[in-house]
Amino acid sequence: MRINVYSFRYVAFLLVALLLTACGADSGKFKLEGRLRNMNLGEFWVYSTDGALSGFDTIPVRNGRFSYEIELREPATLVVVFPNYSEQPVFAEPGEKVHIKGDATHLKELIIEGTDDNEQMTELRMELNQTTPPDVPKVVGEFIRSHLESPASIYLLQRYFVMSQTPDYQEASKLTKLLIKEQPESGQLILLEKNLKALQGGALKSKLPAFTATDVKGRKVTEKDLKGKVNVVSVWASWSYNSTDMQRRLVNLKKKYGDKLGVVSICVDGGPKDCKQRVERDSVKWSTICDGRMWNTPLLAKFGLADVPANLIADEKGTIVERNLQPQKMEEQIDQLMMKYKVNSLLK
Numbered sequence: 001m002r003i004n005v006y007s008f009r010y011v012a013f014l015l016v017a018l019l020l021t022a023c024g025a026d027s028g029k030f031k032l033e034g035r036l037r038n039m040n041l042g043e044f045w046v047y048s049t050d051g052a053l054s055g056f057d058t059i060p061v062r063n064g065r066f067s068y069e070i071e072l073r074e075p076a077t078l079v080v081v082f083p084n085y086s087e088q089p090v091f092a093e094p095g096e097k098v099h100i101k102g103d104a105t106h107l108k109e110l111i112i113e114g115t116d117d118n119e120q121m122t123e124l125r126m127e128l129n130q131t132t133p134p135d136v137p138k139v140v141g142e143f144i145r146s147h148l149e150s151p152a153s154i155y156l157l158q159r160y161f162v163m164s165q166t167p168d169y170q171e172a173s174k175l176t177k178l179l180i181k182e183q184p185e186s187g188q189l190i191l192l193e194k195n196l197k198a199l200q201g202g203a204l205k206s207k208l209p210a211f212t213a214t215d216v217k218g219r220k221v222t223e224k225d226l227k228g229k230v231n232v233v234s235v236w237a238s239w240s241y242n243s244t245d246m247q248r249r250l251v252n253l254k255k256k257y258g259d260k261l262g263v264v265s266i267c268v269d270g271g272p273k274d275c276k277q278r279v280e281r282d283s284v285k286w287s288t289i290c291d292g293r294m295w296n297t298p299l300l301a302k303f304g305l306a307d308v309p310a311n312l313i314a315d316e317k318g319t320i321v322e323r324n325l326q327p328q329k330m331e332e333q334i335d336q337l338m339m340k341y342k343v344n345s346l347l348k
Contacts, residue, residue: 084107240309
């Protein structure tokens with residue numbers, strides 16, 4: 001049988017073209033999959049710290065298994081939010097696949113495999129599980145300096161030196177400069193370097209930073225709303241008993257002191273409508289900000305707050321005098337400051 005060489009070449013060309021087209025169709029997709037023990041049904045949320053996602057997406061869980069795909073043109077940092085609101089970063093790359101495995105009751109021990117950045121992050125997470133809290137910044141700092149090219153280092157910089165309960169803006173500035181030398185095109189780092197001075201507004205003895213936001217009732221909120229003799233910025237979530245206890249105490253304190261106590265709250269729930277209903281149900285009279293971005297809410301960075309519950313207490317001059325007090329201590333401190341204000345007023 002005689003084969004026409006031109007027909008053979010044409011068919012071969014078509015086959016190669018089809019294969020390349022098939023590969024190209026998936027080359028921009030990143031896939032996240034996995035299985036968690038001790039979890040049957042539910043869902044996770046996922047958002048991006050660098051704009052790969054607009055808002056939040058959901059990842060359904062069935063029989064402990066889950067799978068999620070996203071179209072990417074360039075590497076991105078995704079953050080998976082679990083039902084207990086703990087977070088786990090995943091470093092996504094076009095055309096790559098990452099697998100998560102572990103136990104839903106021990107989320108700190110999750111293993112993420114599939115790319116170098118995720119596997120390095122898993123190794124660091126295991127090391128941090130064995131590290132005492134005072135030594136955590138040192139270990140994280142060493143990781144960043146050893147992995148200046150990694151997107152994991154950008155996430156860690158913000159998580160441990162900017163958004164922590166005790167932010168270290170001086171160290172953050174040093175690390176940012178090192179990272180920019182290695183990643184000069186990173187928009188995240190360029191913006192962070194620009195904003196680090198403003199982020200220092202949450203430090204003790206500093207002034208409350210200027211801010212503008214919209215509360216759940218559509219009203220504009222600025223630093224001028226904090227014009228009491230004592231002022232509080234609080235962070236809460238419906239799933240945190242301690243934070244809702246803090247809010248109940250603030251409601252009682254507001255009734256007690258009226259306009260002398262200024263309050264603005266930030267809610268890190270994922271649903272602004274549900275937050276509005278809760279605020280109205282609990283008779284919260286001050287402005288509550290809930291934009292649905294949870295831990296990615298810009299105001300958290302502005303105030304240097306990164307926990308639930310969290311708070312800043314400022315005096316009548318806007319100077320921050322306390323931060324991150326537990327609910328009862330917060331109430332006691334506000335009462336003391338109000339008493340001090342009353343005594344000073346009598347002495348004048």
